[in-house]
Amino acid sequence: MNILLETIALQKIYKVGKIDVEALRGVNLRIRQGELLAIMGPSGCGKSTLMHVLGAMARPTSGKVMIDGENITGMTDNQLTAIRRKKIGFVFQKFNLLPTLTARANIEVAQHIHGQAAGSDHDQHLAKILQLLMIEEKMGRKPFELSGGEQQRVAVARAIANRPAILLADEPTGSLDSKNSEIVLNMFRELNRRFKQTTILVTHNPELVAYTDRVIEMRDGVVVSDNDPIPRDTESELVQPARSV
Amino acid sequence: MYKKMIMAGLAARPVRTTVSILAVTLEVTLILVVVGLTAGISDETAKRTEGVGADILFQPPNSSLLLALSNSTMPVALGDKIREIDGVKAVVPIQTQVNSTSGLEVIYGIDFDKFNEVTGGFIWHKGGRFSAPDEVIVDDIYALARHVNVGDHVELLNHKFKIAGIVEHGKGARLFIPLQTAQGMTGAVNRASLFYVKLKDPDQVHTVIERMKQVFPTYGAIPLREYAKLMMSTSMPALDAFIETVVFVAVCIGVLVIFLSMYTTITERTREIGILRSLGASKQFIVGLIFQESAVVCLTGIVTGIAASFLMARLVTLVFPTLTVLITTGWIAKASVFALLSGIIGSLYPSLRAAAQDPVEALAYE
Ligand SMILES: Nc1ncnc2c1ncn2[C@@H]1O[C@H](COP(=O)(O)OP(=O)(O)O)[C@@H](O)[C@H]1O
Ligand SMILES: [Mg+2]
Numbered sequence: 001m002n003i004l005l006e007t008i009a010l011q012k013i014y015k016v017g018k019i020d021v022e023a024l025r026g027v028n029l030r031i032r033q034g035e036l037l038a039i040m041g042p043s044g045c046g047k048s049t050l051m052h053v054l055g056a057m058a059r060p061t062s063g064k065v066m067i068d069g070e071n072i073t074g075m076t077d078n079q080l081t082a083i084r085r086k087k088i089g090f091v092f093q094k095f096n097l098l099p100t101l102t103a104r105a106n107i108e109v110a111q112h113i114h115g116q117a118a119g120s121d122h123d124q125h126l127a128k129i130l131q132l133l134m135i136e137e138k139m140g141r142k143p144f145e146l147s148g149g150e151q152q153r154v155a156v157a158r159a160i161a162n163r164p165a166i167l168l169a170d171e172p173t174g175s176l177d178s179k180n181s182e183i184v185l186n187m188f189r190e191l192n193r194r195f196k197q198t199t200i201l202v203t204h205n206p207e208l209v210a211y212t213d214r215v216i217e218m219r220d221g222v223v224v225s226d227n228d229p230i231p232r233d234t235e236s237e238l239v240q241p242a243r244s245v
Numbered sequence: 246m247y248k249k250m251i252m253a254g255l256a257a258r259p260v261r262t263t264v265s266i267l268a269v270t271l272e273v274t275l276i277l278v279v280v281g282l283t284a285g286i287s288d289e290t291a292k293r294t295e296g297v298g299a300d301i302l303f304q305p306p307n308s309s310l311l312l313a314l315s316n317s318t319m320p321v322a323l324g325d326k327i328r329e330i331d332g333v334k335a336v337v338p339i340q341t342q343v344n345s346t347s348g349l350e351v352i353y354g355i356d357f358d359k360f361n362e363v364t365g366g367f368i369w370h371k372g373g374r375f376s377a378p379d380e381v382i383v384d385d386i387y388a389l390a391r392h393v394n395v396g397d398h399v400e401l402l403n404h405k406f407k408i409a410g411i412v413e414h415g416k417g418a419r420l421f422i423p424l425q426t427a428q429g430m431t432g433a434v435n436r437a438s439l440f441y442v443k444l445k446d447p448d449q450v451h452t453v454i455e456r457m458k459q460v461f462p463t464y465g466a467i468p469l470r471e472y473a474k475l476m477m478s479t480s481m482p483a484l485d486a487f488i489e490t491v492v493f494v495a496v497c498i499g500v501l502v503i504f505l506s507m508y509t510t511i512t513e514r515t516r517e518i519g520i521l522r523s524l525g526a527s528k529q530f531i532v533g534l535i536f537q538e539s540a541v542v543c544l545t546g547i548v549t550g551i552a553a554s555f556l557m558a559r560l561v562t563l564v565f566p567t568l569t570v571l572i573t574t575g576w577i578a579k580a581s582v583f584a585l586l587s588g589i590i591g592s593l594y595p596s597l598r599a600a601a602q603d604p605v606e607a608l609a610y611e
């Protein structure tokens with residue numbers, strides 16, 4: 001199977017004054033096309049940092065990060081931006097809709113940035129998404145006129161409207177009640193089944209595990225467990241680097 | 246799409262947007278009205294000067310082109326010597342005074358008979374020539390503007406004058422008093438600030454000026470027609486400096502307000518910028534967004550500024566009928582360019598700063 005994301009000895013250090021904070025201390029991961037997986041771990045273990053690097057929002061301090069075959073380690077800001085634009089969709093805990101725009105305009109902005117020319121094929125895709133997320137009726141509303149669950153579904157629609165190969169969701173249910181969490185999580189699974197984009201959900205909520213095929217556990221900046229259903233040596237001849245823990 | 250985003254952003258902050266637009270409006274209006282007023286005044290002066298009917302303006306050494314500003318004088322007796330130059334028909338000494346109690350009014354102290362001789366005479370609406378030293382002749386526009394009539398008293402240069410007559414405008418000034426009175430008031434007895442010279446043959450202007458320069462090498466003698474042209478353009482150094490100062494101040498107002506507005510906007514919208522960056526918007530996209538937002542503010546301000554300028558021009562002429570405000574298409578274009586320029590300068594730093602934001606940090610901004 002096609003490997004879409006790969007990290008090798010990924011390290012990320014934040015400089016806070018004179019102190020180095022090592023948020024990622026050698027992470028090795030391989031994620032295949034179409035996978036739906038969860039990254040779990042306590043707060044502060046480096047999940048968000050990993051998401052930012054996997055989503056080309058931040059560069060690693062050292063190590064290698066391959067996104068769809070391209071190493072982002074030495075990339076310029078414009079190159080990283082292009083990767084985000086073409087391949088990544090983000091969903092955040094705080095919904096992060098543009099507050100002055102309607103739900104529809106929020107999605108249109110993403111399409112505009114992506115450079116997607118409006119066409120019937122594209123409209124059909126979006127219509128399917130909106131139907132699946134059950135927000136077709138809410139498109140004329142602004143974020144403050146929507147419930148948290150609705151806002152998050154608009155954010156999901158915006159993230160996948162341009163058919164990104166990779167959907168990254170950082171604590172997508174962190175601001176939702178359990179009922180809305182369930183709705184949103186079911187939708188992630190359904191969207192993954194329908195549109196086959198690689199989906200990574202970050203959470204510190206163990207209940208989320210039930211919705212994914214694969215769970216990666218992190219602690220203190222490293223991966224401590226990974227129930228990868230397909231053994232590594234059967235899929236690639238790449239040499240597996242030594243684990244750092 | 247850009248458009249929708251920009252409009253929504255501006256609409257979400259109505260007070261700031263309105264104030265920014267008003268600042269650009271002020272910038273444009275300030276430029277157009279001040280330039281229009283100075284252009285109007287010199288244009289008006291030029292027309293009046295040309296209407297005098299004289300051929301040559303004779304001034305003391307080193308005198309300013311702006312009649313109102315010259316305060317050096319020469320002896321009236323010089324007029325007799327000018328009169329002797331070949332080709333000269335008549336000479337009239339004039340003492341100029343400026344009354345600044347209500348606007349700038351140039352007053353001519355004239356030798357009535359000689360003035361008539363040079364200019365071909367006043368066209369009378371009412372009344373007649375001076376019969377006493379404390380009398381004044383005013384033109385019809387002045388009389389209309391001040392609602393005064395023959396026999397009324399007006400206060401000029403801290404003196405009370407009785408209106409002796411009202412004449413058709415276009416003889417160099419709006420107010421005329423006897424030469425001796427003007428001389429007495431300034432203590433410049435037997436002195437004149439300028440001479441108007443009438444020639445036997447107006448086509449001989451340059452030949453006669455050559456002759457004048459031989460007799461009076463340090464004095465200034467210029468054809469009245471040319472002088473009028475000089476007044477018409479704003480090519481006088483003092484006026485140019487004044488206009489430049491006004492334009493500079495106006496542009497500064499625009500730059501500062503746009504800067505402040507855009508700077509607070511990008512700070513407030515740090516998170517939105519982070520969202521756009523996460524969606525794959527490039528730095529250039531962010532810069533473009535902020536520039537276009539300020540462009541909308543500037544363009545709106547330019548339109549309202551031009552409208553406000555014409556409104557102000559109407560108001561000025563209503564309140565001060567003696568003043569004209571000349572708003573030219575050339576200056577409308579210039580003022581618009583200045584306003585756009587202040588928008589560009591004002592949003593340069595904010596836009597670059599917004600683009601330089603780290604996307605992750607921008608997203609985490611509270
Ligand atoms: N911008 C930053 N500057 C400094 N330290 C940071 C920054 N972002 C995260 N960290 C630190 O890196 C570690 C990992 O953070 P994060 O990736 O947000 O973890 P998680 O998402 O699992 O809670 C934490 O110790 C956190 O304090
Ligand atoms: Mg986190």
